[in-house]
Amino acid sequence: xxxxxxxxxxxxxxxxxxxxxxxxxxxxxxxxxxxxxxxxxxxxxxxxxxxxxxxxxxxxxxxxxxxxxxxxxxxxxxxxxxxxxxxxxxxxxxxxxxxxxxxxxxxxxxxxxxxxxxxxxxxxxxxxxxxxxxxxxxxxxxxxxxxxxxxxxxxxxxxxxxxxxxxxxxxxxxxxxxxxxxxxxxxxxxxxxxxxxxxxxxxxxxxxxxxxxxxxxxxxxxxxxxxxxxxxxxxxxxxxxxxxxxxxxxxxxxxxxxxxxxxxxxxxxxxxxxxxxxxxxxxxxxxxxxxxxxxxxxxxxxxxxxxxxxxxxxxxxxxxxxxxxxxxxxxxxxxxxxxxxxxxxxxxxxxxxxxxxxxxxxxxxxxxxxxxxxxxxxxxxxxxxxxxxxxxxxxxxxxxxxxxxxxxxxxxxxxxxxxxxxxxxxxxxxxxxxxxxxxxxxxxxxxxxxxxxxxxxxxxxxxxxxxxxxxxxxxxxxxxxxx
Ligand code: HEM
Numbered sequence: 001x002x003x004x005x006x007x008x009x010x011x012x013x014x015x016x017x018x019x020x021x022x023x024x025x026x027x028x029x030x031x032x033x034x035x036x037x038x039x040x041x042x043x044x045x046x047x048x049x050x051x052x053x054x055x056x057x058x059x060x061x062x063x064x065x066x067x068x069x070x071x072x073x074x075x076x077x078x079x080x081x082x083x084x085x086x087x088x089x090x091x092x093x094x095x096x097x098x099x100x101x102x103x104x105x106x107x108x109x110x111x112x113x114x115x116x117x118x119x120x121x122x123x124x125x126x127x128x129x130x131x132x133x134x135x136x137x138x139x140x141x142x143x144x145x146x147x148x149x150x151x152x153x154x155x156x157x158x159x160x161x162x163x164x165x166x167x168x169x170x171x172x173x174x175x176x177x178x179x180x181x182x183x184x185x186x187x188x189x190x191x192x193x194x195x196x197x198x199x200x201x202x203x204x205x206x207x208x209x210x211x212x213x214x215x216x217x218x219x220x221x222x223x224x225x226x227x228x229x230x231x232x233x234x235x236x237x238x239x240x241x242x243x244x245x246x247x248x249x250x251x252x253x254x255x256x257x258x259x260x261x262x263x264x265x266x267x268x269x270x271x272x273x274x275x276x277x278x279x280x281x282x283x284x285x286x287x288x289x290x291x292x293x294x295x296x297x298x299x300x301x302x303x304x305x306x307x308x309x310x311x312x313x314x315x316x317x318x319x320x321x322x323x324x325x326x327x328x329x330x331x332x333x334x335x336x337x338x339x340x341x342x343x344x345x346x347x348x349x350x351x352x353x354x355x356x357x358x359x360x361x362x363x364x365x366x367x368x369x370x371x372x373x374x375x376x377x378x379x380x381x382x383x384x385x386x387x388x389x390x391x392x393x394x395x396x397x398x399x400x401x402x403x404x405x406x407x408x409x410x411x412x413x414x415x416x417x418x419x420x421x422x423x424x425x426x427x428x429x430x431x432x433x434x435x436x437x438x439x440x441x442x443x444x445x446x447x448x449x450x451x452x453x454x455x456x457x458x459x460x461x462x463x464x465x466x467x468x469x470x471x472x473x474x475x476x477x478x479x480x481x482x483x
Contacts, residue, residue, distance in 0.1 A: 002254065005243035011221045012069045019255040023474045025087055026068030027157070027371055028245055028259045028396050029219045032085040033072070034159035037194040037373050038171045039263075039392060040178055041468075044153045044186035048099030052481040054185050055088070055098065058156070058178075059478035062088045084174065087157040088478060089261050089470035094153035098481060104251035106471040108260050110400035115262075115467050116141065116149065122401055124409045126358070136409035139464055140433040147190035148265065148466020155263065155470060159194075192265065194373030194392045203308070207268045207389045208298065208427075209380050211308040215324045215347065217244055217367045231325035236349060238324060245369055247398050249474040256474030259396040262368075262404045264467035265375070266428070267390040271382055273461040277301065280442065280456055287452045288444035300442060301426040301458060303341030312337035312344075315446040336447045339418045340440045342427040345411045351418050366411075368395040368403050390462070400469055426458040 003020055010017060010029075026032055044051040063071070063085050071083040090098075092112045095105045105112070113120040118139055121132035141149060158174040160167045171193075179188050199205050206212040217240030218224045227238050249256040274294060281297040295317070299305040303312070309319035312331045327349040331337055337344050344351070352363045376389035397403035411417050412425035415438050423440030424431070431437055437459050445451025 003242075003257075005246055006241045008219055008239045008241050009221050009224050010219060010242070012065075018066070020257060021065040021069075023252070023255050023476050024065045024246070024257050025259075025472050025475065026063040026065050026085065027087050028369070028472065029065060029242075030068065030223060031213070031216075031371055032063070032068060032087075032157075032159050033161070034085050035161045035196045036164070036167045036171060037157055037159040037392075038175050039192040039194060040156045040158070040175055041147065041152045041189040041191070042154055042156070042178075042182060042186055043151050043189050044094065044097040045184075046097075047185065048097065049483070050185050051097050052099070053483070054181065055090075055154075055478055056481050057181070058088055059475060062086050062475060062478065064475055082160070082162050084170070085157070085159040087472060088154065089472040090154040091152055091468050091470050093151050095471075097153050100251060100481070104477070106247070106250060106258065106260070106473075108400050108469075108471075110405060111260055111469045111471055113469075115139070115469050122405055122409075124401070124406055126352075126356070126406075126410055133409065135432070136405050136413075137464075138409075138413055138430045138432045142433075143463055144466040145190075145265070148468070150189055152189055152468045153186070155468070192375060192392050194375050195378075197374050197378055199306075201307075205306075206374055206391055207270050207376075207380065208273055208302075210298070210302050210304060210306050213370065214304070214308050215343070216369055219245070227324060230323055233325060235325045235327045235329075240364070240367060240369075243398055244365070244367060244403075245396050245398055249477050251477035252474040253476050256476045258471055258473045258477075260398065260400045261470040261472055262393070262395045262397070262400060262467070263470065264393040265390065265465040266393050266462050267386065267388075267465050269386045269461040269463075270380065270389060271387075272385045274298070276458055276461065280458060283454055283456055284442060284444050287454055292444075300338055300341060303337050303343035310337065310343070311341070311446075331447070333449070334418075334422075335443055335449060335451075338440065338442065339422040340425060340429075342412075342425050345417065345425040345429070346407055348411070348418060355418050366403055366406055368397045368407060370395050390465075393467075396472070423457075424459045426461075428462050429459055430462075430464075 118135040122136050123132050124136050125131040197205050203211045204213050218238045245259045246257040249258040277294045277297040281292045281294045284292040299311045304310050305317035307317045309317045310326045313326050352358050353360050372391050372393040375392050377387050412429045415423050424437050439455040439457040442454045443451050
């Protein structure tokens with residue numbers, strides 16, 4: 001059966017997709033939505049047949065897209081989501097340890113090299129100017145936690161919602177059972193514990209306190225319909241073709257698709273971020289004719305206020321309902337939302353079309369789908385810097401090089417994107433170890449072309465503690481590994 005991946009707005013009950021969805025892992029086209037997770041990183045031993053057997057058994061527990069939807073329907077009817085959700089993904093070394101033919105391996109260049117290989121050259125230049133770059137993410141492996149510097153062959157996600165105490169117990173139990181099943185075959189390298197944090201409106205937030213997970217490409221009718229009801233698409237089209245995330249699985253059959261996964265453990269310096277935002281607010285206040293609040297300064301960094309209101313739309317929070325229906329057409333010079341703001345760097349919403357006259361389809365093809373979850377201490381006002389808190393960043397995409405690496409390297413880490421001297425993304429932009437960032441330029445008056453500008457350096461409050469590139473294969477591949 002051939003599937004046209006250019007399609008979007010897919011009904012989960014569409015008869016043309018039933019075989020594909022039964023074979024595709026969950027959490028790709030739609031987030032699993034659970035409140036707590038364990039990310040179990042494992043390595044395999046040298047007995048390839050034993051490794052394949054273990055993966056085949058584990059595959060029986062993996063949640064498909066169809067099963068995820070069945071669980072979701074049951075949740076809606078019964079009002080609780082007590083179903084365990086399971087994903088299984090493999091790194092390039094994982095494929096090697098299975099001893100499968102190379103023709104069955106996914107072939108993304110970054111996937112094959114692995115995240116730890118900082119000598120690999122990637123072509124990350126826009127518009128076809130070829131300029132291969134080493135270490136495009138500017139990673140400093142000396143900052144990584146030891147387990148992430150070791151070989152990681154794969155990762156299992158266990159995710160669950162419900163009464164917190166029971167959920168934690170059940171997840172720990174799953175990890176223990178996985179550990180036992182690996183006995184004599186391989187070992188667990190490290191386990192990351194993720195948990196969703198919420199504000200008083202029950203919206204998902206990250207550790208700096210901002211609503212997170214608002215803007216993501218959407219593939220399914222149900223999700224697009226919800227976004228339509230939340231404010232429409234007049235300024236921003238959230239729909240995306242399946243090809244943004246799905247690629248044919250070279251190890252599967254005709255109905256087999258998988259996706260590439262980028263995993264990054266990102267530690268957040270909450271105290272440092274808000275101290276710097278305070279200083280930025282004071283610096284802006286001195287020049288402006290009004291008192292600038294730290295919350296406003298924070299919104300200049302993110303591009304949204306804590307409650308999700310886009311700063312390109314209004315100078316304060318409280319933009320109810322219309323979460324994602326905006327673009328920067330009325331702010332072409334970055335006078336309301338700075339060009340360096342996180343959401344503008346990571347989704348320029350037409351800026352590159354205006355600036356470089358490049359087709360909108362190219363900019364839209366860079367989008368990634370975020371499925372991360374917070375980790376660590378839930379205190380949003382910690383007494384010290386660099387507490388054990390941050391984001392277990394996880395994105396899915398059809399190309400690691402053309403989507404995630406491009407976004408991080410060519411947009412967030414590039415001080416000259418969108419224009420010269422814009423500076424780094426204040427949240428996640430990072431330079432090569434030892435390099436000093438340029439200051440970004442901040443306007444003292446929202447939307448005013450005549451307002452004074454302030455030069456102020458804002459970066460370095462998120463650091464990478466480890467990560468890996470994976471492929472999340474089809475269930476057909478995993479369940480049919482040769483005996
Ligand atoms: C600790 C690290 C990070 C934090 C605290 C963070 C926080 C946020 C927040 C608050 C938003 C706005 C709400 C939303 O639209 O969901 C956002 C959006 C986004 N972030 Fe991040 N983020 C982090 C890392 C990253 C990284 C590493 C990337 C990719 C290079 C990234 C890509 C995006 C994208 C694509 C959006 C949506 C932009 C849009 O469509 O408007 N984020 N992030």
